Amino acid sequence: MLTDQPNVERRLHALGLELPPLKQPVAKYLGCKQSGDVLYVSGQIGDIRGAVGHDVTLDEGQQCAREAVLHILRTVKTAIGDLDRIASVDKVLGFVRSAADFTEQPLVLNGASDLLIALFGADGEHSRTATGVLQTPFGASVQLEMTLRLKPE
Amino acid sequence: MLTDQPNVERRLHALGLELPPLKQPVAKYLGCKQSGDVLYVSGQIGDIRGAVGHDVTLDEGQQCAREAVLHILRTVKTAIGDLDRIASVDKVLGFVRSAADFTEQPLVLNGASDLLIALFGADGEHSRTATGVLQTPFGASVQLEMTLRLKPE
Amino acid sequence: MLTDQPNVERRLHALGLELPPLKQPVAKYLGCKQSGDVLYVSGQIGDIRGAVGHDVTLDEGQQCAREAVLHILRTVKTAIGDLDRIASVDKVLGFVRSAADFTEQPLVLNGASDLLIALFGADGEHSRTATGVLQTPFGASVQLEMTLRLKPE
Numbered sequence: 001m002l003t004d005q006p007n008v009e010r011r012l013h014a015l016g017l018e019l020p021p022l023k024q025p026v027a028k029y030l031g032c033k034q035s036g037d038v039l040y041v042s043g044q045i046g047d048i049r050g051a052v053g054h055d056v057t058l059d060e061g062q063q064c065a066r067e068a069v070l071h072i073l074r075t076v077k078t079a080i081g082d083l084d085r086i087a088s089v090d091k092v093l094g095f096v097r098s099a100a101d102f103t104e105q106p107l108v109l110n111g112a113s114d115l116l117i118a119l120f121g122a123d124g125e126h127s128r129t130a131t132g133v134l135q136t137p138f139g140a141s142v143q144l145e146m147t148l149r150l151k152p153e
Numbered sequence: 154m155l156t157d158q159p160n161v162e163r164r165l166h167a168l169g170l171e172l173p174p175l176k177q178p179v180a181k182y183l184g185c186k187q188s189g190d191v192l193y194v195s196g197q198i199g200d201i202r203g204a205v206g207h208d209v210t211l212d213e214g215q216q217c218a219r220e221a222v223l224h225i226l227r228t229v230k231t232a233i234g235d236l237d238r239i240a241s242v243d244k245v246l247g248f249v250r251s252a253a254d255f256t257e258q259p260l261v262l263n264g265a266s267d268l269l270i271a272l273f274g275a276d277g278e279h280s281r282t283a284t285g286v287l288q289t290p291f292g293a294s295v296q297l298e299m300t301l302r303l304k305p306e
Numbered sequence: 307m308l309t310d311q312p313n314v315e316r317r318l319h320a321l322g323l324e325l326p327p328l329k330q331p332v333a334k335y336l337g338c339k340q341s342g343d344v345l346y347v348s349g350q351i352g353d354i355r356g357a358v359g360h361d362v363t364l365d366e367g368q369q370c371a372r373e374a375v376l377h378i379l380r381t382v383k384t385a386i387g388d389l390d391r392i393a394s395v396d397k398v399l400g401f402v403r404s405a406a407d408f409t410e411q412p413l414v415l416n417g418a419s420d421l422l423i424a425l426f427g428a429d430g431e432h433s434r435t436a437t438g439v440l441q442t443p444f445g446a447s448v449q450l451e452m453t454l455r456l457k458p459e
Contacts, residue, residue, distance in 0.1 A: 025412075025434075028416050028419040028420055028423060029398070029415075029419050029431070029432055029433065029434035030431050030432060030433055030434075031433075032433050033394075033396055033397070033431065033432055033433040035394060035396045035455050036455075038396075040396050040397045040432075040433035040453070041433060042433040042434050042435060043434065043435030043436065043437065088186075088188060090186055090188045090191075090193050091186070091193045092182070093298075093435070095435075095437045098287055098288045099288075100287060100288065101288070102288055103288055103289065103290055103291050103292045104290070105288070105289070105290050106178075106290050109182075110181050113181040113182050114181055117181060125182070125183050125186065126182055126183060126186055126193075127182065127183055127184075127185055127186040127193035127194060127195040128178075128182035128183075128195050128196065129195060129196030129246070129248075129296070129298040130196065130290060131196065131248045131286050131288075131289055131290075131296055132286055132287050132288030132289060132290075133286055133287060133437050133438055133439055133440075134286075134287045134404055134406060134438055134439060134440045135404045135405075135406065135407070135408055135409055135411070135437075135438030136409065136411070136437055136438060137409055137410070137411050137412050137436060137437070137438075138409050139409045143435070143437055145399075145435040147193070149188050149189075241339075241341060243339055243341045243344075243346050244339070244346045245335070246451075251440055251441045252441075253440060253441065254441070255441055256441055256442065256443055256444050256445045257443070258441070258442070258443050259331075259443050262335075263334050266334040266335050267334055270334060278335070278336050278339065279335055279336060279339055279346075280335065280336055280337075280338055280339040280346035280347060280348040281331075281335035281336075281348050281349065282348060282349030282399070282401075282449070282451040283349065283443060284349065284401045284439050284441075284442055284443075284449055285439055285440055285441030285442060285443075286439055286440060287439075287440045300346070302341050302342075
């Protein structure tokens with residue numbers, strides 16, 4: 001029965017999306033770290049490569065932001081077992097690999113914010129900073145870091 | 154009577170400053186999000202545009218940092234009703250749109266730090282990171298993000 | 307007797323390392339700020355200067371990341387008295403001053419992560435974001451910010 005499926009994942013599937021395979025950190029750190037009821041999630045990139053406004057379009061940047069959210073959710077699910085344990089998306093920090101004259105980083109990050117709100121509702125509404133960096137790991141167009149709050153166990 | 158005015162705003166006015174009109178987030182996120190007694194404030198830009206060390210001077214960069222603080226305080230006041238509910242400024246993260254050879258990001262951010270300490274006293278003393286990015290939303294010279302702690306309700 | 311020496315510092319010395327002299331913040335902010343049991347540590351740079359992938363090598367970038375950790379630990383020790391009061395390294399945010407085509411920021415930050423894990427064991431495992439910026443204060447190759455959790459007093 002589909003009703004056995006956790007809520008967040010059910011919404012994900014209703015959007016025609018699925019969690020990608022787990023990407024292990026490429027280095028000596030954790031995918032996320034729990035401290036009390038705070039879950040600090042490590043920076044993750046989307047799959048699209050290139051500077052937004054030069055190599056890739058705004059639309060592609062938004063797609064890359066969505067991909068980064070999905071990679072993060074896979075990491076979090078692996079760590080805590082169930083995405084419905086997330087009480088709140090508190091903070092999103094997004095680095096957009098930007099052409100020198102590209103200043104629409106907030107529009108790029110909307111790709112991530114819209115998806116988070118679609119999945120988590122009001123609990124998915126978050127504070128956010130989007131800025132424009134020269135480079136990112138693997139040259140990805142978007143890199144996201146999140147701070148989540150978990151429900152009490 | 155002026156004594157009805159909250160302390161932080163009284164100090165603001167004594168400095169000859171006032172809160173600017175509220176800037177709504179240009180995208181799908183909150184101006185700030187409360188989680189327990191932590192208030193995560195979204196990145197906000199000041200009004201001045203251009204790369205510090207190229208398009209604008211250090212002085213102008215400092216002014217832009219002050220402007221970003223004022224925009225943040227307006228956002229926070231709108232969200233929590235009274236700036237005197239702020240117990241502590243815990244953390245400031247500042248992105249300075251920088252010329253390729255500009256390395257005085259900490260001096261730029263002093264514009265923000267000095268104002269926070271003038272307004273909040275010892276509670277306004279904060280941890281801080283200032284770094285130099287290629288671009289920012291709207292090409293602003295300074296973008297600030299803050300983590301505040303609120304007094305228990 | 308060496309057994310009087312706190313654990314973390316004993317491990318530091320066993321690695322042939324020592325804490326550098328304290329670097330005072332160059333501006334109007336704190337080296338770190340405690341809020342409840344969270345210790346927000348201000349951004350600190352390592353001693354090496356230059357863009358990784360252009361002026362300095364990956365190895366030198368890793369060395370700079372290690373130096374930044376040592377400066378941070380000196381700052382934290384000065385603030386809280388004893389590094390063994392650290393319960394957990396929760397979050398590391400690293401800005402790598404990068405050549406335009408340098409995309410190995412995670413490898414650079416491994417210099418910091420490996421040292422933290424050597425010093426703090428499992429408690430030193432952390433969430434992490436490494437991104438590539440145009441410039442940093444003083445042109446340093448690496449700038450690190452950390453969020454730590456302290457043991458209850």
